[in-house]
């Protein structure tokens with residue numbers, strides 16, 4: 001058992017105005033964190049997601065770039081901090097537009113945070129990896145020992161970040177863990193092109209009266225997890241996972257893009273055309289996760305996909321401006 005209890009602690013969430021990060025901030029406040037310091041440059045983050053969190057009076061927001069070592073050094077010198085959750089990233093799709101920058105963000109932010117950890121400026125780091133580091137499944141279900149074969153600079157940067165975390169633990173015995181979510185979905189996920197994922201972009205197109213699109217055969221599959229399940233698992237895992245360890249987070253259910261699109265189309269009673277687009281280069285084909293490790297270490301709770309999808313699509317209906 002680690003001494004990583006959230007209650008009464010001062011916690012930094014890097015990327016805390018984003019999709020998963022903002023839900024994590026809400027949950028940390030519910031768990032009794034004394035202060036949550038958010039660092040987010042609002043690249044895709046949105047202050048609307050933090051409305052309740054900021055109203056709690058226990059949040060501080062730095063709208064700034066966590067790639068700046070000077071900024072990070074300032075914050076960690078100014079505040080007393082116990083724990084850090086690192087979720088900062090520029091969406092996978094961005095790596096097709098600006099490959100080097102997508103890679104650099106994933107690596108630079110975590111190196112800054114690892115340096116602060118090595119210097120003793122806080123106690124524990126929880127770093128967010130991604131299933132993208134595995135590339136297409138070479139065996140299924142994919143457990144934590146699955147080889148890392150990143151197919152994009154986004155994923156290559158995330159894989160490099162994971163290796164950096166592991167090597168700092170190995171070299172300096174610092175307290176850091178890695179959580180590796182598979183594809184998340186849920187309220188607050190960015191729906192604006194060109195960076196949005198399939199669920200939000202399809203919802204947005206239908207709600208705005210445009211035709212949804214499918215890339216390639218539509219047989220590419222993903223293992224989706226509802227965002228609040230991810231956050232619940234991260235909070236539980238953080239308290240128990242041994243330093244240097246990584247844990248996958250997903251539902252263990254695969255859905256292909258064609259079926260997913262049909263579910264969204266049916267939910268909104270859309271009857272128009274579906275536009276066929278060419279296959280996207282470097283797209284991972286299959287992701288199917290093994291949850292064996294996480295299920296052994298926490299009471300792992302999962303929302304049925306149909307329930308999560310319905311609440312997500314309702315949220316877009318109410319929030320797409």
Ligand SMILES: NC(=O)c1ccc[n+]([C@@H]2O[C@H](COP(=O)([O-])OP(=O)(O)OC[C@H]3O[C@@H](n4cnc5c(N)ncnc54)[C@H](O)[C@@H]3O)[C@@H](O)[C@H]2O)c1
Nearest residue numbers: 015018019020040041042043044045066088089130183184
């Ligand atoms: N969403 C998913 O399906 C998924 C799946 C697996 C892993 N993850 C991982 O979870 C984490 C959160 O993902 P998300 O979906 O919430 O993404 P998101 O884009 O919604 O959140 C990332 C946040 O980081 C911020 N950011 C980007 N560059 C920054 C910088 N230089 N300095 C400060 N802030 C910066 C963005 O503004 C944004 O708010 C990421 O590490 C991602 O790799 C996400």
